[in-house]
Amino acid sequence: MGQRKASWVFEKRIKGGPKRKHTLGAYCSWGTDGRRQGAGLSLADARATALEIEMEASRGLDRIADAEVTRLAAEREEAERKTVREVLDQYEVLKLVNLATGKTVSKELNKALADHVEKPVVALSRADLQAAIDTHTSAGRLVYANRTRAYLRTFTRWADRRDYLESDIGIALEGAGREQPRDRVLSLPEVRAIYQASFDLGALWGPMFRLLILTGQRRGEISCLRWSNIHADAARIQLEGQQTKNRKPHIVHLSPPALSEIEARRELAGDAEYVFTTTGKTPSSGISKAKAKLDKLLGEEFQPWRLHDLRRAMASALAASGVPEGVVDRIQNHAATGSALSAVARVYQQADLLPQRAAALDRWGEIVTVMSATVTSLEARR
Numbered sequence: 127m128g129q130r131k132a133s134w135v136f137e138k139r140i141k142g143g144p145k146r147k148h149t150l151g152a153y154c155s156w157g158t159d160g161r162r163q164g165a166g167l168s169l170a171d172a173r174a175t176a177l178e179i180e181m182e183a184s185r186g187l188d189r190i191a192d193a194e195v196t197r198l199a200a201e202r203e204e205a206e207r208k209t210v211r212e213v214l215d216q217y218e219v220l221k222l223v224n225l226a227t228g229k230t231v232s233k234e235l236n237k238a239l240a241d242h243v244e245k246p247v248v249a250l251s252r253a254d255l256q257a258a259i260d261t262h263t264s265a266g267r268l269v270y271a272n273r274t275r276a277y278l279r280t281f282t283r284w285a286d287r288r289d290y291l292e293s294d295i296g297i298a299l300e301g302a303g304r305e306q307p308r309d310r311v312l313s314l315p316e317v318r319a320i321y322q323a324s325f326d327l328g329a330l331w332g333p334m335f336r337l338l339i340l341t342g343q344r345r346g347e348i349s350c351l352r353w354s355n356i357h358a359d360a361a362r363i364q365l366e367g368q369q370t371k372n373r374k375p376h377i378v379h380l381s382p383p384a385l386s387e388i389e390a391r392r393e394l395a396g397d398a399e400y401v402f403t404t405t406g407k408t409p410s411s412g413i414s415k416a417k418a419k420l421d422k423l424l425g426e427e428f429q430p431w432r433l434h435d436l437r438r439a440m441a442s443a444l445a446a447s448g449v450p451e452g453v454v455d456r457i458q459n460h461a462a463t464g465s466a467l468s469a470v471a472r473v474y475q476q477a478d479l480l481p482q483r484a485a486a487l488d489r490w491g492e493i494v495t496v497m498s499a500t501v502t503s504l505e506a507r508r
Contacts, residue, residue, distance in 0.1 A: 134172040138179055141186040148189065150175045210250055211243040213290050217281060226373060230346070231277050238274050247285065252295045255282070263302040271302035312431060312439035314493065320436075321494055323423040329394060331416040333387045334402045338433065340384040340491055342440040342458050344371060345433050350409045351401040358392075361385055361484075376459045379484040381491030440490055447493075449486045457483050 132153035139145040152166035167175070179189065214235060222228035236243070238258035242250055255278045262271035282296030312320075317339060324335040338348050347365060355363050363378040370376050380388060391401050398406035417433065441454050456479050 134167050134175075136172075136176040136179060138176075138183045140183045140188045143186065143188055143191075146183070146188065146190050148176075148179055208247050208290060209244055210239055210247045213247045213285055214239065214243070214281075217284060221284060226368070226371070231280075234274060234277050235281055238278060247290050248292060250291070250295065252298065255296055255299055259299060259301065268302040275299050275301045310429075310431060310435050310438070311442050312435050314439075314443060316428070316431070317436070317439050317443075317494060319424060319428070320420065320431075323420055326423055327416060327420060329390075330402060330404065330410060331413070331419075333391055334410075334413070335416070335420065337384060337387050339436050339440075339494055340381055340387070341378050341487070342437050342490070343378055344437070345413065347371075347376075349402055349413060352399055353392075353395065353401060354399075356388055356401065358385065358388060370459055372459065374459070377478065377480065377483075378457075379480070379487045381488045383491045383495045384487075443493060444486050444490060447486075447489060449489075450482075453479050453482045453486055457486060 134150035134153060136148045136150055137145060138148070150167055150172050182189065214232075217235075218228070218232050222232050225231065238255070239250075242254055258278070259271050259275050262268075262274060279296040279299055282291060282294050285291045286294040321336060321339050324332045324339075326332070327335065334348060338345065341348065341363070343363075347369060350369065351363065355365055355369070357364055358380075361380045363380060365376040365378070367373045367375050388401070395401070396406065400406070400409050402410050404410050413433075421428070437458055441458065444454050444457075445451065
């Protein structure tokens with residue numbers, strides 16, 4: 127059997143306070159030869175330490191409480207030495223990496239706090255955060271303002287709970303007010319104008335914008351496409367759950383013009399992991415700048431629009447051509463609204479309606495790329 131370890135322990139009630147248990151140190155044994163065996167406290171040393179604690183306790187001094195204050199002060203001092211950048215990095219590792227929108231949140235937080243990343247996090251003020259929100263508000267970007275506010279409030283609450291901040295400075299941040307729902311629907315001539323203008327954006331951004339138009343998928347799903355998602359022999363994109371907004375796997379049919387865009391990118395890909403990339407290892411950044419360039423190509427008379435409007439334009443055009451709502455919803459990978467589905471509809475949904483989706487996307491490709499095409503019923507073409 128191994129030798130059991132023992133320690134000296136002394137209990138004493140603090141004057142006017144709680145009873146405290148003090149571990150004085152390891153027990154020191156003595157051999158038969160009178161020699162000390164191992165490191166530790168002798169009985170005399172333990173008694174002397176206990177006497178000191180007893181005298182302190184009689185005067186109301188509390189060693190354990192004092193040690194706790196010292197420990198907290200040391201932790202606070204360490205926290206105060208951390209910069210905003212260090213805390214943001216820790217927030218990403220501990221919190222954002224587990225979220226579907228983590229990369230987006232991290233990007234927006236770093237953008238909002240770009241002027242403050244090198245300062246101590248305790249020096250961050252509510253005014254600093256509010257200024258980032260107000261910048262979006264003054265530019266009329268109400269949605270971005272409110273999203274930035276939400277991201278900052280979640281971050282400061284997390285940082286406050288870990289004592290990186292003296293208080294939760296984000297709790298009283300003001301947003302941009304109530305957002306107006308978007309009702310902008312791009313007309314077919316407008317969609318075609320965007321499609322044609324994209325050919326002047328070069329071999330990277332042009333194909334990306336055209337694929338957004340032709341597939342009707344979300345910006346992040348197309349901009350972050352990997353070659354492993356492309357199944358050219360089956361003319362489809364296959365997204366994994368972690369790549370989609372609703373965290374469900376999704377199949378996107380590639381119409382002939384969409385497939386040709388993929389094939390053109392393949393010729394330039396080399397050993398790149400991503401379809402749209404300049405490094406091969408990461409998706410291309412700068413889509414906002416590319417959108418601004420596209421707006422200039424469209425001219426000042428072109429009404430303001432957003433990338434998400436392309437999805438709405440597709441949905442409207444397909445609905446006008448007689449495509450059922452359930453098919454359009456499955457193309458764009460979101461749940462249909464309205465009344466409860468019938469038993470027959472549920473059976474069709476389980477089958478994913480892939481043939482119907484492929485037919486609708488092929489028709490959409492014709493509508494966009496053939497300038498003379500009109501939105502006619504799919505039934506009328508059979």
